[in-house]
Amino acid sequence: MSDEFVVKSDPELWEKLGMDVARFSGMPPMLTNAYRNIFLSQQNRPERMAYFDDMVANIHTGRIREICDAKDGGKPVIGTFCVYVPEELVVAAGGICIGLCGGAQGSIADAEKILPRNICPMVKSAFGFKVGKICPYFQVVDLVYGETTCDAKKKTWELLDRYVPTHVMEIPQMKRERDKQLWKEEVKDFKVAVDRITGNETDFEAVADGIRTINAKRAALQRLNSLRHHNPSPISGKDMLIIQQIAFYDEPVRFTQKVHDLCDELEKRVQAGIAVAPKSAPRILVSGTPMALPNWKLHSIIEGAGALVVNEESCIGTRYYKDLIDEGSSDMDQQLERLTERYMKIDCSCFTPNDDRIEQVLKEYEASGAEGIIDYCLQFCHTYNIEAVKLREACEARGIPFMAIETDYSPDDVGQLQTRVEAFIEQIKG
Amino acid sequence: MSDEFVVKSDPELWEKLGMDVARFSGMPPMLTNAYRNIFLSQQNRPERMAYFDDMVANIHTGRIREICDAKDGGKPVIGTFCVYVPEELVVAAGGICIGLCGGAQGSIADAEKILPRNICPMVKSAFGFKVGKICPYFQVVDLVYGETTCDAKKKTWELLDRYVPTHVMEIPQMKRERDKQLWKEEVKDFKVAVDRITGNETDFEAVADGIRTINAKRAALQRLNSLRHHNPSPISGKDMLIIQQIAFYDEPVRFTQKVHDLCDELEKRVQAGIAVAPKSAPRILVSGTPMALPNWKLHSIIEGAGALVVNEESCIGTRYYKDLIDEGSSDMDQQLERLTERYMKIDCSCFTPNDDRIEQVLKEYEASGAEGIIDYCLQFCHTYNIEAVKLREACEARGIPFMAIETDYSPDDVGQLQTRVEAFIEQIKG
Numbered sequence: 001m002s003d004e005f006v007v008k009s010d011p012e013l014w015e016k017l018g019m020d021v022a023r024f025s026g027m028p029p030m031l032t033n034a035y036r037n038i039f040l041s042q043q044n045r046p047e048r049m050a051y052f053d054d055m056v057a058n059i060h061t062g063r064i065r066e067i068c069d070a071k072d073g074g075k076p077v078i079g080t081f082c083v084y085v086p087e088e089l090v091v092a093a094g095g096i097c098i099g100l101c102g103g104a105q106g107s108i109a110d111a112e113k114i115l116p117r118n119i120c121p122m123v124k125s126a127f128g129f130k131v132g133k134i135c136p137y138f139q140v141v142d143l144v145y146g147e148t149t150c151d152a153k154k155k156t157w158e159l160l161d162r163y164v165p166t167h168v169m170e171i172p173q174m175k176r177e178r179d180k181q182l183w184k185e186e187v188k189d190f191k192v193a194v195d196r197i198t199g200n201e202t203d204f205e206a207v208a209d210g211i212r213t214i215n216a217k218r219a220a221l222q223r224l225n226s227l228r229h230h231n232p233s234p235i236s237g238k239d240m241l242i243i244q245q246i247a248f249y250d251e252p253v254r255f256t257q258k259v260h261d262l263c264d265e266l267e268k269r270v271q272a273g274i275a276v277a278p279k280s281a282p283r284i285l286v287s288g289t290p291m292a293l294p295n296w297k298l299h300s301i302i303e304g305a306g307a308l309v310v311n312e313e314s315c316i317g318t319r320y321y322k323d324l325i326d327e328g329s330s331d332m333d334q335q336l337e338r339l340t341e342r343y344m345k346i347d348c349s350c351f352t353p354n355d356d357r358i359e360q361v362l363k364e365y366e367a368s369g370a371e372g373i374i375d376y377c378l379q380f381c382h383t384y385n386i387e388a389v390k391l392r393e394a395c396e397a398r399g400i401p402f403m404a405i406e407t408d409y410s411p412d413d414v415g416q417l418q419t420r421v422e423a424f425i426e427q428i429k430g
Numbered sequence: 431m432s433d434e435f436v437v438k439s440d441p442e443l444w445e446k447l448g449m450d451v452a453r454f455s456g457m458p459p460m461l462t463n464a465y466r467n468i469f470l471s472q473q474n475r476p477e478r479m480a481y482f483d484d485m486v487a488n489i490h491t492g493r494i495r496e497i498c499d500a501k502d503g504g505k506p507v508i509g510t511f512c513v514y515v516p517e518e519l520v521v522a523a524g525g526i527c528i529g530l531c532g533g534a535q536g537s538i539a540d541a542e543k544i545l546p547r548n549i550c551p552m553v554k555s556a557f558g559f560k561v562g563k564i565c566p567y568f569q570v571v572d573l574v575y576g577e578t579t580c581d582a583k584k585k586t587w588e589l590l591d592r593y594v595p596t597h598v599m600e601i602p603q604m605k606r607e608r609d610k611q612l613w614k615e616e617v618k619d620f621k622v623a624v625d626r627i628t629g630n631e632t633d634f635e636a637v638a639d640g641i642r643t644i645n646a647k648r649a650a651l652q653r654l655n656s657l658r659h660h661n662p663s664p665i666s667g668k669d670m671l672i673i674q675q676i677a678f679y680d681e682p683v684r685f686t687q688k689v690h691d692l693c694d695e696l697e698k699r700v701q702a703g704i705a706v707a708p709k710s711a712p713r714i715l716v717s718g719t720p721m722a723l724p725n726w727k728l729h730s731i732i733e734g735a736g737a738l739v740v741n742e743e744s745c746i747g748t749r750y751y752k753d754l755i756d757e758g759s760s761d762m763d764q765q766l767e768r769l770t771e772r773y774m775k776i777d778c779s780c781f782t783p784n785d786d787r788i789e790q791v792l793k794e795y796e797a798s799g800a801e802g803i804i805d806y807c808l809q810f811c812h813t814y815n816i817e818a819v820k821l822r823e824a825c826e827a828r829g830i831p832f833m834a835i836e837t838d839y840s841p842d843d844v845g846q847l848q849t850r851v852e853a854f855i856e857q858i859k860g
Contacts (some may be wrong), residue, residue, distance in 0.1 A: 012634060114820070115816060116812070116815045116816060116836075118815075118836075148782065151580055151813045151816075154603060154813070155782060158782055158783050158820070168604075168608070168782060170602070171610075173600050173602070173603075182612055183486075352584050352585060353807070354588075379548075380810065382549050382580075382810070385546045386546060386589070388546075390588070390589075
C-alpha cells in the first residue's frame with residue numbers, strides 16, 4: 001500500500017490557476033514521502049482510511065478540479081482561516097467553503113519577506129502560500145474571509161487583501177448580549193457577501209439545508225471521536241488528525257458518509273478488540289491551537305514515543321464539531337439567531353473571560369479516558385499561551401499530568417520536544 | 431541641580447499600602463541615578479522643567495500621599511493601561527485616573543513566574559509591579575480598568591483580577607457604526623462602575639466639567655508639542671517624553687497650568703533663539719508603541735547620538751492629546767456620544783483597517799519638521815509590528831528615511847541599537 005500512494009500532480013491545472021508551477025512541483029513528492037512515513041507506516045490501520053488517504057493523494061488535483069467545476073458552474077468558493085466563519089451559509093448558496101490555514105514551513109520564508117518574523121507560523125504560512133502562489137486552494141477562491149480572532153491575523157488580512165480579495169468579519173471579544181448582537185450583524189453581512197457572488201439571495205429552505213448538511217458533518221465527527229475514545233483505541237491519533245484536517249476541504253456530504261463508513265468499521269473493531277495500540281499505551285489529550293495541514297509534528301512525536309493521542313481540543317478538533325445548530329427554526333431571522341448562538345459557543349481563547357474552555361478541556365479529558373494533557377501552543381499565540389496558565393492550574397488542582405509546549409513548524413526543536421514528550425509519558429506511566 | 435535631585439522615599443507610607451518595602455527601597459536610588467544621568471545631565475534645559483523634575487522626585491511619595499488623601503475623602507481612584515479608558519468620567523466623579531502601564535525591566539521577572547516570557551514587556555512589567563507589590567500606584571487604586579486592545583493585555587487581565595479588582599472594557603476592532611454603538615455601551619458601563627465607588631451618579635454639569643478639565647490638559651500638551659516643533663527646538667525629546675509620561679499620573683488642573691507655564695518660557699526661548707541643540711541636529715519622529723515610565727531607552731539612544739526627537743506618535747504622545755471632545759452638548763446622552771466619537775478617533779493599531787494612522791504619522795512628520803522616522807515597537811506587539819509594513823511603504827513612497835526597531839526593556843540590545851540609530855542618523859545627514 002505504502003508504495004502505491006502518490007500525491008498526484010497536474011501542472012496544467014496549476015498553470016491555469018496562475019500558480020508558480022516550477023516551484024510547486026516539488027511539493028507533491030515531498031508530501032508523498034511525508035505521508036508514507038508518518039501515516040502509511042502505521043500498523044493495523046482501519047481499511048476505510050483508504051478514502052482519506054485518497055483525499056490526500058488528490059489534494060492538489062482531483063479535489064481542485066471538483067472545486068473548479070463548481071466555480072465554473074457559478075458556485076461561490078470561499079476561503080477561510082477560522083472555525084468562526086459560518087460555512088453553513090456558503091453551502092446554503094450551493095458553494096464551497098475551504099479552510100485555508102497554512103500548516104507548512106515551506107511557505108514561511110515567502111511571508112517573512114513582508115511580515116515580521118515573530119508572529120504565528122500559521123498566519124505566516126497561510127500568507128506565504130498566497131504570496132508565493134504555491135497553494136491551489138488560495139488560487140481558486142472567489143474571496144477569502146478573515147476574522148479578528150487574534151492580533152496577527154487581524155493585521156495580516158490588511159496585507160493579504162492586496163493578493164486576493166479579503167473580507168474581514170469582526171469576532172467580538174466577550175460573550176455578552178451586546179456582543180452576540182454585533183456577531184449576528186457580522187453573520188448577516190457574511191450572508192450578503194456570499195449571496196452577492198451567486199446573484200441570488202439564499203432563502204429559508206436553502207439555509208435550512210446548509211445547516212442540516214454541516215450539522216450532519218459535525219455529528220459524524222462527534223460519532224468518530226466517541227468511538228476513538230474507546231480503550232484500546234481502534235484508530236490512531238494521527239489518523240484522527242488527518243480526518244479532521246480533511247474536514248476543512250472535502251465535499252461535506254461525501255465526507256460525512258465516509259466518516260460514518262469508517263465509524264461502522266471502528267465499531268466492529270471495538271467489538272472484535274482490534275486496536276492500534278495496546279491498552280497499556282499512555283493516552284494523551286492534546287489541547288490548544290489548531291494544527292493545519294500538513295502540520296503533524298506533535299502527533300508524530302507523541303505516537304512515535306509509544307503513546308496515543310485520544311482527543312484534540314482544538315479548532316481542528318472538537319472545537320469545530322462539538323456544537324450543532326438547532327434545526328427547528330421557523331423563519332430566517334430565527335435561523336440566523338440560532339446559527340449565531342451556536343457559533344458563540346466556540347470557546348476560542350480570543351474571548352475574555354473564557355473559563356468555559358477550561359471546563360470543556362476537563363470534560364473531554366474525562367470522556368476520552370486520557371491520562372495526561374499536552375497543551376499545544378503555536379509560537380507567539382498570546383491568547384492560548386496565557387490561557388494555558390489557567391489550564392495548568394486546573395490540571396494541577398485535579399492531579400492531571402500536564403505539559404505545555406510552544407513550537408512552530410520548524411524541525412529544529414523536534415529532538416528537544418521528543419525528549420520532553422518521552423519524559424512526560426514516563427511520568428504518566430508512573 | 432543634579433546633585434540636589436533625589437527621588438524621595440517614605441517606607442512608612444509604602445508599608446501602609448501593603449508594599450514589599452524591603453525590595454522597593456532600592457527603587458528610588460536607582461531612579462535618582464537614572465534621572466540624573468539621563469535628564470539632569472542635559473545642557474540648557476528650560477527652567478520650568480523644575481516642576482516636572484519635582485513630580486519625578488515625588489513619584490513614590492508626595493503624589494501618592496495626594497492620592498491617598500483623595501481616596502480617604504471618598505474619591506474614586508482608577509488605574510488604567512490605555513488611552514482608551516475615558517478619564518473624563520473619573521474626573522467628573524471627583525476622582526483620580528492613573529496610567530499604570532509598566533515601563534521597567536525590574537518587575538518583569540515577577541511576571542514571568544506566571545506569564546509566558548514571549549509577550550509584550552509592558553504587559554509583563556505592569557503585571558509584575560502588582561504581583562511583586564512594588565508599585566505604590568497599583569496599591570492605592572480602588573480598581574483597575576483594562577481593555578481589549580491586544581491579545582496579551584486582554585488575557586492578562588483575567589489573571590491580574592486575582593491581585594486587584596480588574597474590570598475590562600471591550601474596545602471594538604473596527605470603526606463602523608455598530609462598533610461605535612458597542613463602544614458607547616462600554617463607556618456607559620464605565621461611568622456606572624466609577625459612580626458606584628462614590629455612590630453618586632455624576633450629572634451633566636459634572637461630566638461637562640470633567641470634559642473641560644481633560645480637554646484643557648490635552649490642549650496644553652498640543653500647545654507644548656507645537657512649540658517643540660520649532661527648529662531649533664527649545665526643548666529636548668527626553669524632556670518632552672517625561673512630561674507626557676507625567677501627564678498620566680499628575681493632578682490634571684495643576685499639570686495643565688505647569689505645561690502652560692513651560693510653554694510661556696519656551697515661547698520666549700524661541701524668540702530669543704535659545705535651543706537645546708543646533709539647527710543642524712537631525713530631527714527624528716518616533717512612532718509606534720507607548721513608552722511607559724521609566725522607559726527612556728530609545729530617546730536616550732537617539733539624543734545620545736546627537737539627534738533630537740521632535741515628536742512622539744504614540745499613546746504616550748500625540749495619540750493621547752491630538753483630539754478634544756466637543757464641549758457643546760446639551761444633555762448627557764449627547765455628552766457620551768461626543769465623548770465616544772472623540773475616543774473612536776484614536777488610531778490604535780488594534781483597529782482594522784487603520785490607514786488613518788499612516789496619514790496621521792505623515793501629517794505629524796510634516797508638522798514637526800522631522801527628517802526621519804524611527805518606528806518603535808515593543809517586542810511581540812503584533813499589531814504595531816505588522817502595521818509597520820504599511821508605514822514603511824508610505825515612507826519609502828515619499829522618500830522619508832524610515833527605520834523600524836523592535837525592542838524590550840532589557841539593556842542587552844542597547845549597543846546594537848546605538849549602532850543602528852547612529853547609522854540612520856548618518857543616512858539623514860546625507
